[in-house]
Amino acid sequence: MRRAPASAVERVYREQGDRMWRAVLAFSGDPDVASDAVAEAFAQALRRGDALRDPGRWTWRAAFRIARGELKARRHRPVPIRAPHVEMPEPAVELVRALRQLPARQRAAVVLHHAADLPVREVAAALGTSAAAARMSLTRGRRRLRQLLKED
Amino acid sequence: MNDLHGRFRALRAVRAPDLWPDIEGRTPARGRPPVVARWLAAAAALALAAGGLALAIRAFRGDAPDTRAASAPPRPVVVGTTAIPGAYAVVSGEGSVWVGAVATDGGCEGTIHRIDPVTGQTIATIPVEGIASWEVGGGGIDVEPGAVWVAGDVCGPGGGGAILQRIDPAANESEVVADLGAGFAADVDATAEAVWVTVFRDRSEAELLRVDPETGAIEATIPTGSQYT
Numbered sequence: 001m002r003r004a005p006a007s008a009v010e011r012v013y014r015e016q017g018d019r020m021w022r023a024v025l026a027f028s029g030d031p032d033v034a035s036d037a038v039a040e041a042f043a044q045a046l047r048r049g050d051a052l053r054d055p056g057r058w059t060w061r062a063a064f065r066i067a068r069g070e071l072k073a074r075r076h077r078p079v080p081i082r083a084p085h086v087e088m089p090e091p092a093v094e095l096v097r098a099l100r101q102l103p104a105r106q107r108a109a110v111v112l113h114h115a116a117d118l119p120v121r122e123v124a125a126a127l128g129t130s131a132a133a134a135r136m137s138l139t140r141g142r143r144r145l146r147q148l149l150k151e152d
Numbered sequence: 153m154n155d156l157h158g159r160f161r162a163l164r165a166v167r168a169p170d171l172w173p174d175i176e177g178r179t180p181a182r183g184r185p186p187v188v189a190r191w192l193a194a195a196a197a198l199a200l201a202a203g204g205l206a207l208a209i210r211a212f213r214g215d216a217p218d219t220r221a222a223s224a225p226p227r228p229v230v231v232g233t234t235a236i237p238g239a240y241a242v243v244s245g246e247g248s249v250w251v252g253a254v255a256t257d258g259g260c261e262g263t264i265h266r267i268d269p270v271t272g273q274t275i276a277t278i279p280v281e282g283i284a285s286w287e288v289g290g291g292g293i294d295v296e297p298g299a300v301w302v303a304g305d306v307c308g309p310g311g312g313g314a315i316l317q318r319i320d321p322a323a324n325e326s327e328v329v330a331d332l333g334a335g336f337a338a339d340v341d342a343t344a345e346a347v348w349v350t351v352f353r354d355r356s357e358a359e360l361l362r363v364d365p366e367t368g369a370i371e372a373t374i375p376t377g378s379q380y381t
Contacts (some may be wrong), residue, residue: 043182
């Protein structure tokens with residue numbers, strides 16, 4: 001299959017890759033899972049060639065789907081949040097630790113909206129659900145997160 | 153630091169690695185179907201083969217056809233099918249089946265599909281401004297003589313809110329009858345005298361609202377004591 005023009009996918013990576021990596025890090029709590037999921041998502045985007053109408057939207061969904069699959073495979077092996085090669089301020093570590101306690105859909109909605117700065121419509125598209133359902137996940141997730149972090 | 157926004161700001165300070173060299177050099181995984189899926193596929197293939205063999209044996213034995221006479225007229229059979237992406241709720245009334253469907257592109261709007269129960273064909277596709285989210289557990293649609301009621305949420309710059317809509321079955325058109333305030337509409341039940349709607353409020357309990365079907369005025373607000381988790 002003809003590979004997608006590297007410039008188009010690479011352009012998406014340069015514009016959104018860092019944000020995507022941080023969002024998947026917040027979702028998975030594991031920098032290595034984040035790196036693997038984002039790299040795999042973009043590698044698959046390159047391979048799909050012209051079949052992708054919207055490589056940006058597609059890679060967001062793919063990265064989270066791959067990360068979810070990896071977490072499922074690792075669920076019996078909890079992984080520490082910190083990694084020697086990644087510097088994270090303590091508030092960020094506490095945030096990621098609290099996010100881990102949310103159900104996956106709520107965690108994904110909160111991360112996509114607050115860490116990735118996606119509007120609700122894009123959050124819904126990335127999750128493959130309706131905007132109303134995305135808003136519900138966001139509301140529940142935020143409330144639970146505040147309880148876990150003991151905020152007012 | 154104990155505010156949510158501050159913590160996400162701290163997360164943005166985390167330096168992301170440059171993954172592009174890995175991306176360019178990587179062979180993407182194609183993935184094999186999981187073990188369970190492969191066993192199911194094999195079982196389905198065996199079942200088909202067994203069924204085919206049974207048919208062949210029957211043909212060779214020349215089994216007599218069933219000659220029992222039909223004693224009752226046949227029931228209507230749906231002969232058509234309609235694909236409805238995003239379908240989430242169904243009710244019947246006013247001679248039709250009404251199926252609610254969410255937007256599949258991430259939008260807040262929805263559509264109500266009016267289906268002929270005999271042919272399965274779509275009679276009308278009616279856009280509505282908001283629909284209920286399946287996550288709150290309700291269907292959000294009810295039918296009364298002369299009206300189809302749809303509870304739903306709309307998106308808005310401030311986060312949106314719950315609304316009540318009415319479809320005129322004679323015209324297949326919808327209108328917003330009541331603004332139910334901030335929150336998520338879950339389900340609706342209508343009588344000739346009142347329309348009852350459950351609404352989950354942000355950060356608080358669910359409420360049961362009684363709405364005047366003629367004016368759209370909220371006549372009563374009843375706390376239910378139930379919280380969604």
